[in-house]
Amino acid sequence: MMPTDATILGVPLKYVSLFTLCIQNSTLVIVMRYSRLDKENLYYTSTAVFLSELAKFVICLYVAGRNQVRETGRFSIQELYSQIFAPDAWKLMIPAALYTIQNNLQYVAVSMLDAATFQVTYQLKILTTALCSVIMLRTSLSGIKWFSLVLLTFGVALVQMPSGDPVNSSEDDDGYMEKIVGLGAVAVACVISGIAGVYFEKVLKGSKASVWIRNVQLSFFSLFPALIMGVWWKDGAGVWENGFFYNYNYVVLAAIACQAVGGIIVAMVVKYADNILKGFATSISIILSFLASVYLFDFIVTSTFLMGATLVLIATYMYSKPDPKQEIPTNNKEKEDDGYGYAYTPANNVNGNGYTSVDGSESQV
Template structure:
């Protein structure tokens, strides 16, 4: 399947755009919907663990399939040696960080509406850029710096309350929930930036395939998800009520979206350019906004619309490719991993801790 191919007559780059939009918006909406019933909440730590386990199984299958494609046979000892290579321990750090981030996302969507979460979570663009500048000495153009300032200003506007609210105890509780939710988003964005840039440092010079790296990442994520989440955070409740307490098809859908969403994106995003990726993120924000109005009775304010517009503009500006520089082409071009897959700089690790093929940061 070539980059210029089609599916049902539709160019693959537009199929990628549609897939990105669906993945980016559906996950946030389903996660938010699964947390609406405050009387029958499930344990989010078990959802994170199951999501990582599902990703591990899918990536194992894809790694085995890739091995057959490359060598013509399936060799378990060779696959095992690739997964548990001497440098595999480096994935422990981003695995732990992504596990914390995924748990914080559940906290955030429990406290914030889908539209506010989706817009605010774009701050991960800012944190990833800053971490890249600090840790990798990356140089950003003036346009990108301006887009980051615009992004920050837009997110700040989204958080401004409407001026016609009446003080009450319920308002105080709602305000406290929003503060907790915004705090969770802020920490998740910082973690996303640090983990993404660290992961890029690990990928540079690596000869392992993208699927092997994601098997390693998912495998090492199981331990913090089980120990810090299921055992330490929700251990008492899980022991008394069971691992699958208050699970239903909505919860399973949220787990499935989180597990397979990034994988779907990883397989198709290589056909979309940076501008289309920016469009996908922008459209997903709009879809989340419309869904919040329709499903969650989200109240639209003028400041939210202005802030969201600035975030959409900043996201598009940041996604535009820089003018080519002869001396930096060898450093900035996307690199082939030797297994038929590409990887690119740090913003190509998505919000779920999954490495995208020629990727983007889809998100959540």
């Protein structure tokens, strides 16, 4: 197992992983938005979601196989197959379907909203995940975390406020409706992210299967709703007429790749960095997306947006901080080491990306 103080070219791996997470988070939103700008030559997002899930499946399957070799010293296809298609594997069908819907909604949102507004608004997944944790897992949140969630909600609300500029106020009806649809897509995606993430954690809490096996199951079961509900039902006629890779280019492929590797990067951050640094990386990603929107997409900066985005950054950092002197009974600290260094702690998945996450401050491996 690689030590947590490992380095790459002399740079501690925790900083490398954080830098990679910042770039991936900000690049994903920017690339997805850029790939949807040409309204005359749009690709079918359902095919992009399917390919992303397929790539996730291949990556997780590879890591699960490598994990098996590190544990047992050999690779057994039969053993890996029996672990993936265990009797309780069907439990992952529900979050798999939810994550597929969420991923499609993300494409809808970035088609309607600028990258900065999408990135800031999408942080509501922290709120929805926290609420779902309280309801479904009976998680207890500290006063500071509740305050950060209120601050987060207020900040997102400020971001959506009109600037009061007469030019912007005379925005055409089509543009206004696009923004409403985009915000609605983000809101639903955040709710789905919270439900699916907490349900996934609940499954992991009572499971003996490794985290990577669960992720293989999740990505595998995601292929079917992505193919049936998306490629066949949503865009079936167009795909049949124009082809699966209609209007694909290097930007579309980059968006698919960014979405596919996101969970692996999160796993690296969880292993080698703590939760505070992960929150800091998320904040940096928001800032990078904001700057990119200004220079690449002619985003108009308003005072209300700056105030709202600042509150969201503060709230994200506050929520990621561990509670001071928090004592957790041993029988409640249920963890699982997947054999590859990723410990599991319930009710901390706020990534909403189809991969489980843990509180890095608790993962000392």
